[in-house]
Amino acid sequence: LRKAGLAGEIWGHARSEETRAAALEIGICDQVFETAAEAVRGADLVVLCVPVGAMGAIAAEIAPHLAVGCTVTDVGSVKAAVVEAVGPHLPAHVHFIPGHPLAGTEHSGPRSGFAALFSNRWWLLTPLEGTDAGALARLKACLTGIGANVDEMEVARHDLVLAVVSHTPHLIAYTMVGVADHLRRVTHEEVIKYSASGFRDFTRIAASDPTMWRDVFLTNKDATLDILGRFTEELFMLQRAIRMGDGQMLHDYFTRTRAIRRGIIEAGQDTAAPDFGRGAPGGESR
Numbered sequence: 001l002r003k004a005g006l007a008g009e010i011w012g013h014a015r016s017e018e019t020r021a022a023a024l025e026i027g028i029c030d031q032v033f034e035t036a037a038e039a040v041r042g043a044d045l046v047v048l049c050v051p052v053g054a055m056g057a058i059a060a061e062i063a064p065h066l067a068v069g070c071t072v073t074d075v076g077s078v079k080a081a082v083v084e085a086v087g088p089h090l091p092a093h094v095h096f097i098p099g100h101p102l103a104g105t106e107h108s109g110p111r112s113g114f115a116a117l118f119s120n121r122w123w124l125l126t127p128l129e130g131t132d133a134g135a136l137a138r139l140k141a142c143l144t145g146i147g148a149n150v151d152e153m154e155v156a157r158h159d160l161v162l163a164v165v166s167h168t169p170h171l172i173a174y175t176m177v178g179v180a181d182h183l184r185r186v187t188h189e190e191v192i193k194y195s196a197s198g199f200r201d202f203t204r205i206a207a208s209d210p211t212m213w214r215d216v217f218l219t220n221k222d223a224t225l226d227i228l229g230r231f232t233e234e235l236f237m238l239q240r241a242i243r244m245g246d247g248q249m250l251h252d253y254f255t256r257t258r259a260i261r262r263g264i265i266e267a268g269q270d271t272a273a274p275d276f277g278r279g280a281p282g283g284e285s286r
């Protein structure tokens with residue numbers, strides 16, 4: 001927002017003195033406050049950026065302090081749970097428009113942010129019934145102004161789609177790294193020492209914030225369990241093909257998945273390109 005010149009003043013809140021000081025030091029906030037209530041005073045736009053499970057408490061705290069006509073949005077990875085937790089606290093004189101940028105890294109904290117993070121990435125909005133058209137248009141203009149591609153989606157559909165493209169893949173990465181860690185004890189560290197790039201990508205994902213991902217799975221339970229069930233069925237099918245020596249089945253399957261990957265690249269949605277280590281000041285490199 002700052003780089004695009006889209007905000008007059010940016011005020012922030014974080015619980016720890018260290019995080020507030022970092023936000024001032026790197027210049028992403030003009031002022032920081034010890035409470036969320038102080039940080040939202042007189043704001044045109046409020047963005048909630050806490051783990052999904054913490055959204056409700058923050059909404060309750062800020063609700064009495066929100067200006068008339070203010071837009072409240074969020075960046076939570078799950079939408080139904082946020083709508084349920086935040087919506088009831090907000091007064092009728094504010095516009096609540098839930099959102100989710102499909103961009104991020106395994107790093108946390110203000111020093112992991114960088115101006116190009118949302119550039120050419122999807123930012124999904126899940127407007128609720130009766131959302132003010134003017135407020136929605138202003139928020140969209142703001143997000144496209146920072147380089148994001150904005151789309152609208154219905155809340156339940158968002159949670160199902162994200163269970164496929166983000167939540168379940170994270171669970172699989174966590175599991176695979178757990179399996180390797182268990183094996184490491186048997187193989188005297190060779191697993192980690194010789195891990196090839198496929199496994200290294202899994203370890204990057206599995207290094208993501210534990211609180212954030214705990215909340216994702218606790219709040220997008222049904223969709224994740226549905227996709228995980230389908231994943232397990234496919235896995236058993238592949239397991240059987242390996243056991244039976246069914247090379248044709250394996251080849252056909254991998255040909256299909258290769259086409260999906262190529263489709264993603266052709267659509268310009270390849271996320272492998274950014275160098276997160278370089279792009280995230282202060283963040284660890286991959």
Ligand SMILES: NC(=O)c1ccc[n+]([C@@H]2O[C@H](COP(=O)([O-])OP(=O)(O)OC[C@H]3O[C@@H](n4cnc5c(N)ncnc54)[C@H](O)[C@@H]3O)[C@@H](O)[C@H]2O)c1
Binds near residue numbers: 019075078110212
């Ligand atoms: N990291 C990603 O890849 C990514 C991408 C899209 C959306 N999101 C969503 O964005 C939100 C924030 O994630 P982030 O990656 O910016 O995390 P982050 O760790 O950088 O920031 C979260 C902040 O919330 C604070 N916090 C945690 N629990 C809190 C509580 N109970 N009360 C008040 N503050 C609390 C933390 O101290 C931290 O300052 C989450 O809802 C996450 O699901 C993350």
Ligand SMILES: O=C(O)C(=O)C[C@]1(C(=O)O)C=C[C@@H](O)C=C1
Binds near residue numbers: 077102104105271
């Ligand atoms: O590349 C990463 O580190 C991410 O996992 C980012 C990622 C994802 O693509 O799944 C993670 C969670 C989100 O809610 C949005 C984006």
